[in-house]
Amino acid sequence: MKVDLIIENGAVVTSTGVMKTDIAIEDGKISALGSRSVFPEAEKVINAEGKIVIPGGIDTHSHFELLFMGERPPENWDVASTASAIGGTTTTIDFAQQEKGKSLMDAVKTQFSRAEKLSAIDYTTTPILTDLSDLDKVLDNMKEVVDYGIPSFKGATIYRKVGWYENDWQLYAVLRRLKELGGMMSIHAENGLIGEEMQAELIKQGKTDPKYHGIAKPNFVEDLATQTCMMLAEVLGTKTYIVHSTTREAPNIIANYRRKSLPVFCETCTHYLVLTDDTFEPKFPKGILYMCSPPLRKKEDIEALWKAISDGKVQTIGSDHVAFTKKQKEDHCDTFADIPNGFPGCEVRVPVIFSEGVLKRGLSLQRFVEVVSTNAAKLFGFYPKKGVIAPGSDADIVVLDPKEKRSLNAEDLHMGTDFSVFEGMEATGWPTFTILRGKVIVEDGKYVGNPGEGEFVKGKIEDDIIKTV
Numbered sequence: 320m321k322v323d324l325i326i327e328n329g330a331v332v333t334s335t336g337v338m339k340t341d342i343a344i345e346d347g348k349i350s351a352l353g354s355r356s357v358f359p360e361a362e363k364v365i366n367a368e369g370k371i372v373i374p375g376g377i378d379t380h381s382h383f384e385l386l387f388m389g390e391r392p393p394e395n396w397d398v399a400s401t402a403s404a405i406g407g408t409t410t411t412i413d414f415a416q417q418e419k420g421k422s423l424m425d426a427v428k429t430q431f432s433r434a435e436k437l438s439a440i441d442y443t444t445t446p447i448l449t450d451l452s453d454l455d456k457v458l459d460n461m462k463e464v465v466d467y468g469i470p471s472f473k474g475a476t477i478y479r480k481v482g483w484y485e486n487d488w489q490l491y492a493v494l495r496r497l498k499e500l501g502g503m504m505s506i507h508a509e510n511g512l513i514g515e516e517m518q519a520e521l522i523k524q525g526k527t528d529p530k531y532h533g534i535a536k537p538n539f540v541e542d543l544a545t546q547t548c549m550m551l552a553e554v555l556g557t558k559t560y561i562v563h564s565t566t567r568e569a570p571n572i573i574a575n576y577r578r579k580s581l582p583v584f585c586e587t588c589t590h591y592l593v594l595t596d597d598t599f600e601p602k603f604p605k606g607i608l609y610m611c612s613p614p615l616r617k618k619e620d621i622e623a624l625w626k627a628i629s630d631g632k633v634q635t636i637g638s639d640h641v642a643f644t645k646k647q648k649e650d651h652c653d654t655f656a657d658i659p660n661g662f663p664g665c666e667v668r669v670p671v672i673f674s675e676g677v678l679k680r681g682l683s684l685q686r687f688v689e690v691v692s693t694n695a696a697k698l699f700g701f702y703p704k705k706g707v708i709a710p711g712s713d714a715d716i717v718v719l720d721p722k723e724k725r726s727l728n729a730e731d732l733h734m735g736t737d738f739s740v741f742e743g744m745e746a747t748g749w750p751t752f753t754i755l756r757g758k759v760i761v762e763d764g765k766y767v768g769n770p771g772e773g774e775f776v777k778g779k780i781e782d783d784i785i786k787t788v
């Protein structure tokens with residue numbers, strides 16, 4: 320009898336540390352760790368000598384095919400998910416936006432109808448609440464979504480114009496319901512009233528350039544909302560996950576509540592660890608491209624976030640991938656407040672964190688794996704199926720070459736857009752192989768799978784597992 324695949328001689332990052340071990344894979348699962356000499360023969364052998372072997376990346380924050388601020392990126396699920404795979408991500412937690420007048424479950428079905436056909440990687444979703452006009456109905460519908468295997472929902476304390484906003488009462492009611500259901504609330508935390516009134520005031524004064532984006536929403540606008548969310552989380556005891564924290568203070572605000580043993584968590588995103596608000600100038604050709612929310616910050620925030628990652632105060636790093644094109648940004652650039660927020664990043668997340676974190680700042684391999692993979696699986700309720708290299712887990716594995724250097728220029732990447740916010744930069748540490756449930760889908764940097772092979776990953780949050788994040 321043969322096993323399907325053996326990965327030999329790699330430095331494998333497991334839940335307990337880094338060890339030199341071989342990995343046997345059968346029927347899409349890891350069947351054994353140990354010495355190849357005691358494994359059966361294999362159909363295929365990958366020699367990972369000199370490579371680092373990690374669980375497949377899990378992107379906690381992608382927006383594939385998102386219609387937002389008047390634009391839908393031309394990039395489809397197949398292109399986005401293929402690019403994710405090339406960059407070492409094997410599961411994405413993609414947002415599904417509720418449409419006005421429709422239910423959260425409708426949003427899930429719409430998103431999955433695309434993913435089922437086109438996704439190159441496994442997926443689940445976090446529905447975004449956009450229509451709370453019948454609050455009781457939405458609260459009721461949340462149970463159906465949780466029972467379906469989707470335990471997280473997303474709200475926002477900003478974006479009144481695009482309808483993503485929840486007021487304090489709505490947030491309270493949703494958190495209270497999620498406490499009953501055992502789910503987790505993901506929140507985009509920026510104080511919408513101050514941030515958006517400040518935007519309007521600046522625009523009235525003719526201050527419409529991208530650099531005013533950061534001036535309208537300085538650190539305290541995010542910190543204030545983060546603090547509010549933490550107070551609600553404490554009062555209600557609901558699992559609460561702050562998405563894309565960017566300020567030097569936010570991880571500390573959240574850590575203050577973690578110290579009280581509350582289930583609260585902090586995510587940041589790749590770009591907040593690399594890019595500063597200097598990129599907003601000049602407006603053309605580049606400032607408008609760097610428009611995202613929360614805004615890019617200062618060098619001091621970047622270094623504080625990296626420290627918070629190694630200190631355990633940031634639990635996950637997502638991409639916040641939205642593949643707008645240059646034209647889509649340009650078409651709305653009269654004032655900074657109208658430029659569609661977001662840019663592509665799903666492909667570069669794992670390599671940039673490896674390069675900037677492990678190689679440049681000495682982030683441990685163990686912590687690297689926790690923030691790009693393991694913690695996401697634990698938080699969103701599918702650990703140890705994913706997020707770990709252990710017998711019985713899905714064989715989602717990345718064989719990463721720690722010496723491979725690639726440019727981050729748009730023309731060298733595979734995301735469906737025409738610019739890169741990382742233009743001119745390089746990252747060292749790229750997947751030689753990306754393996755999804757035992758099947759090689761990326762080999763030597765090329766996608767060799769078939770879009771549509773990705774599967775829905777059901778989640779159910781377990782309190783004893785989430786405590787280990």
Ligand code: DUC
Pocket residue numbers: 382507610611612613639641660661662
């Ligand atoms: N921020 C972004 O930059 N893009 C999408 C949505 C968001 O909150």
Ligand code: ZN
Pocket residue numbers: 507562563612613
């Ligand atoms: Zn957001």
Ligand code: ZN
Pocket residue numbers: 380382639
């Ligand atoms: Zn987002």
